[in-house]
Structure formats: structure tokens, C-alpha cells
Amino acid sequence: MVGDMPRPTSFGKDTGLQLRMTFTMFLLGLVYVILVVALLGSGVNGVTVALLAGGLAAFQLFGSDKLALRAMGAREVTPAQAPELHAMIDRLCVQADLPKPKVAVADTRMPNAFALGRSPKSATVCATTGIMELLSPAELEGVMAHELTHVANRDVLVMTLASFFATIAAYVVQFGFLFGGGHGDDDDNPSAMVLFLVSIGVYVVSFFLMQALSRYREFAADRGAALITGRPSALASALTRIASGMQRIPDRDLRATQELSAFYIFPPGAGKAIGSIFSTHPPMEKRIAALQRLEMQLQGTA
Amino acid sequence: MGLLDILTGKRKIKAPAESRLFAMSTAAVTLEMTLQLRSGGKAAIVFQPLATADFESIVTDMEEVLRGTGEDTGTGVERTDDSFGYRWMVLSDSDFEDLVVGVNVVSQALQDGGYGERILCAVFAFRDAHDQPVYWIYNYKRGAYYPFVPAGGAQRRDTERELRLKAQIGHELPVEAELERWFPLWGIPI
Numbered sequence: 271m272v273g274d275m276p277r278p279t280s281f282g283k284d285t286g287l288q289l290r291m292t293f294t295m296f297l298l299g300l301v302y303v304i305l306v307v308a309l310l311g312s313g314v315n316g317v318t319v320a321l322l323a324g325g326l327a328a329f330q331l332f333g334s335d336k337l338a339l340r341a342m343g344a345r346e347v348t349p350a351q352a353p354e355l356h357a358m359i360d361r362l363c364v365q366a367d368l369p370k371p372k373v374a375v376a377d378t379r380m381p382n383a384f385a386l387g388r389s390p391k392s393a394t395v396c397a398t399t400g401i402m403e404l405l406s407p408a409e410l411e412g413v414m415a416h417e418l419t420h421v422a423n424r425d426v427l428v429m430t431l432a433s434f435f436a437t438i439a440a441y442v443v444q445f446g447f448l449f450g451g452g453h454g455d456d457d458d459n460p461s462a463m464v465l466f467l468v469s470i471g472v473y474v475v476s477f478f479l480m481q482a483l484s485r486y487r488e489f490a491a492d493r494g495a496a497l498i499t500g501r502p503s504a505l506a507s508a509l510t511r512i513a514s515g516m517q518r519i520p521d522r523d524l525r526a527t528q529e530l531s532a533f534y535i536f537p538p539g540a541g542k543a544i545g546s547i548f549s550t551h552p553p554m555e556k557r558i559a560a561l562q563r564l565e566m567q568l569q570g571t572a
Numbered sequence: 573m574g575l576l577d578i579l580t581g582k583r584k585i586k587a588p589a590e591s592r593l594f595a596m597s598t599a600a601v602t603l604e605m606t607l608q609l610r611s612g613g614k615a616a617i618v619f620q621p622l623a624t625a626d627f628e629s630i631v632t633d634m635e636e637v638l639r640g641t642g643e644d645t646g647t648g649v650e651r652t653d654d655s656f657g658y659r660w661m662v663l664s665d666s667d668f669e670d671l672v673v674g675v676n677v678v679s680q681a682l683q684d685g686g687y688g689e690r691i692l693c694a695v696f697a698f699r700d701a702h703d704q705p706v707y708w709i710y711n712y713k714r715g716a717y718y719p720f721v722p723a724g725g726a727q728r729r730d731t732e733r734e735l736r737l738k739a740q741i742g743h744e745l746p747v748e749a750e751l752e753r754w755f756p757l758w759g760i761p762i
Contacts, residue, residue, distance in 0.1 A: 358656060
């Protein structure tokens with residue numbers, strides 16, 4: 271049995287995903303270079319906007335955690351308050367070789383979980399009371415491992431930085447509307463008009479690229495979770511259960527929180543997405559198919 | 573983890589660090605002589621049992637080896653699964669050296685089978701002068717020990733005592749430097 275079977279050494283390898291992610295980031299970078307060139311071309315205005323956006327990004331990275339937690343109605347819990355959850359995360363942290371993050375619980379029936387924080391040392395993982403009731407311990411373990419992988423991969427940091435230039439572009443567009451209209455549109459400054467158009471282009475293209483990047487990072491987090499727990503099927507089972515739980519329960523609670531830089535196990539507005547390229551999370555079937563491929567690698571039947 | 577790993581979200585689960593498990597063999601003498609911590613006669617190794625055919629056979633083979641050598645050395649072997657889905661191989665032997673060797677047999681078998689990263693930790697149980705439990709936990713991925721002293725009552729630990737133990741043992745044991753990685757293990761069955 272042990273002899274001939276392919277050893278699961280390739281367990282968890284996904285070079286294709288890595289390549290797609292790198293390519294997406296390359297394209298994002300390219301788009302941003304175009305924006306920077308346009309900004310420089312138009313002079314001092316651009317620098318002011320960059321400083322403004324930089325300040326905002328810094329605020330998002332350093333100050334938004336507490337706000338986000340409060341907006342979710344989440345509170346940090348001690349080991350005495352949530353012994354099972356803490357003990358589960360303790361074990362996962364040993365496996366994943368991570369320092370212990372803060373643990374929070376949000377009192378809502380919506381089954382979900384998310385991670386916050388720019389670095390592993392300042393991270394918070396949060397589960398809702400709904401998800402803790404809905405899932406079995408093994409399934410919940412898969413979900414928390416998914417969140418811990420977001421922490422380990424520094425996804426909040428990566429996505430905030432990736433959105434930095436898109437934020438600048440958005441501001442340029444807004445300022446363009448405010449000031450461009452006041453000055454009169456026919457006369458002097460053709461470079462302002464170019465900048466305006468470039469910014470719109472950058473904003474639109476980077477929007478789609480970032481959604482794609484976010485989807486790849488979800489796949490990566492699913493894969494990381496399967497590696498940490500060694501149970502890809504438990505996470506797949508959790509995902510189907512959360513999806514059906516989501517459809518039963520109205521999502522009013524979370525509607526306002528869509529803009530938070532949080533990494534959910536499952537997108538709060540799920541089910542309403544128009545098309546997959548607008549979505550931050552890959553479709554459920556694809557995530558489950560990827561997890562099943564992992565289970566087959568693990569079982570040596572791939 | 574390098575910058576490229578962060579950017580591409582690459583995540584390999586960490587394999588065990590270079591083993592410093594046997595540091596406990598000599599440290600146990602100091603623990604008993606100067607700190608009045610006697611071995612509780614038990615140790616355990618904790619791992620994630622994967623539901624695959626070859627993992628099962630590795631574990632079964634390893635248990636047979638342990639039981640075989642146990643007949644010579646007098647080491648008892650027991651297995652329990654906890655509520656978090658982890659398997660505990662509990663070894664009991666009045667000779668502390670044999671406990672360390674036994675734990676190493678288990679971890680070596682798992683590593684040779686290619687499943688070293690599934691090991692959570694090893695636990696050595698001690699009793700203090702008041703017969704209260706004091707544990708030393710070995711984290712394989714970090715290659716370091718840390719003390720864990722449950723204080724009685726729900727999820728309470730005697731952090732002061734743990735810190736003092738770290739100072740008292742000095743350099744005889746490789747002790748985990750980052751305090752936030754002194755992960756508790758509640759409900760240790762030894």
C-alpha cells in the first residue's frame with residue numbers, strides 16, 4: 271500500500287494559481303505605472319492627491335480594525351468566554367506556525383467569519399455566533415484555518431496596497447468633476463483632461479483586476495486551510511452548509527459592512543452578484559471543486 | 573516567508589524544525605533535583621490523524637513497533653482522540669529516558685512517512701511538591717519547549733509560575749522565546 275502509491279508530496283501545490291495571481295499583479299502594476307505617468311505629466315495636483323490617498327491607506331491599515339470590529343458588532347473574547355474557539359485557534363496556530371491572533375465573536379445569526387489586521391501580530395479573527403452554531407467542530411476548524419491563512423498571507427495588507435492607486439484614480443476623477451467643471455471645459459489645460467480620462471480608465475481596469483486578485487487569494491486561503499487541517503473535505507462541507515444557511519437567513523445585518531477591509535469566508539452579499547468578474551469570491555462550485563482536487567491529492571488518487 | 577510568498581499567497585505548512593526533543597532527557601534531572609518536579613511517569617505526542625490509507629498504515633505500524641519495544645522497556649502505550657480531532661499517543665513508563673525515546677519513535681515514524689508536519693506537539697507531565705501538574709510542551713515546528721501550568725478552574729494558567737520556570741531552567745532547555753506562542757493545551761489527559 272505504502273510502496274507504490276504516489277506519496278502526497280505534491281499536496282497543496284497549485285502552480286497555475288500562483289501564475290495567475292502573479293500575472294494579475296503584473297497587470298495591476300502596469301495600469302498603475304500609466305496612472306503615475308499621467309499624474310506626473312499633469313504636475314503638482316497629482317502629488318497632493320497621492321499624499322491624500324496615502325494618508326487614507328495608512329489610516330485604513332493602522333486604524334480601521336477597531337472600527338471594523340465595532341461595525342460588525344464583534345467583541346474580543348477571552349479564553350474563559352469562548353474556551354472551545356480559543357483552544358481550536360491555539361492548535362491551528364501551532365500547526366500554521368503563527369503567533370496567536372486576537373479572537374472575536376460577533377453576535378449575529380448570519381453564519382460567517384472574517385480576519386482583520388495588517389500583520390500576523392496585530393491580526394484579529396472573528397466568528398459569528400451563527401457560524402459556531404451551524405457548523406460541526408471539524409467544519410469550523412476549516413473555516414478558522416481559512417481565516418488564519420488570510421492572516422499568514424497578509425491579505426489585508428496586499429489588498430490595501432493593491433487598491434492604493436485605484437483610490438488615487440477615484441480621487442482624481444472626483445476632483446476632476448469638482449474643479450474641472452468650475453474652470454470651464456474648453457480652454458487651457460489639455461493634460462488635465464488626459465489625466466481625467468486616464469484615471470477613469472485606471473479605476474475601471476484596476477477594479478476588475480483587484481476583484482480577480484481577491485478571488486485568487488480566496489483560493490489560496492482555501493488551499494492553505496486544507497494544508498493546515500489536513501481535511502479539505504471538512505472545509506468543502508462547511509462552505510456548502512454556509513451557502514445554504516446564507517440563503518435561509520436575510521443578510522440585512524451585514525449589508526452595511528461590504529466596504530470593510532475584512533476577509534470573509536463567504537461574501538456578505540452572496541447570491542446577488544451579477545457576474546463572476548464582479549465578485550470578490552470565486553463561485554462556490556469552483557471552490558469546492560478545488561478542495562476536492564486537494565482531497566484527491568491527499569488520498570493519492572489524483 | 574519571503575516577499576514573493578506573501579505576494580503570491582504561497583503557503584507551505586512548516587515541517588518540524590531540527591529536533592531538540594532530547595534536551596529534555598538531561599533537563600529532567602535538573603527539574604527533579606533543583607526544582608522538585610518529578611516526572612508523572614507519562615508523556616504524550618499529539619498529531620492530526622489524516623483519513624488516508626497510507627497514514628493509517630504508518631500509524632498502525634508505528635504502534636506495533638512501540639508495543640513491541642514496550643514489552644522490553646516496560647513502556648505502556650494508549651491512544652485517545654480528543655474533541656478537536658487530534659490523536660494522543662500516551663506513553664507511560666517510570667523511566668523518564670524511555671518516555672523521551674518513545675516520543676521520538678512516534679515522531680520519527682511520522683516524519684519518515686512524510687507526515688512530519690501533522691505533529692502538533694509532545695507533552696511531558698511533571699508533578700510538583702504539592703502533587704500539582706506541571707507540563708512541558710515541545711513544539712516540533714519551533715524546535716522549542718515551553719512550560720504550561722494549569723491553575724485549576726476554567727481556562728486559567730499560572731503564568732507567573734511558568735515564567736519563573738523558564739528563568740529557573742535557564743539554558744538547559746531550548747525555551748520558546750516568544751511568549752505569545754506559549755499555546756495552552758486544556759484538558760491534557762496525562
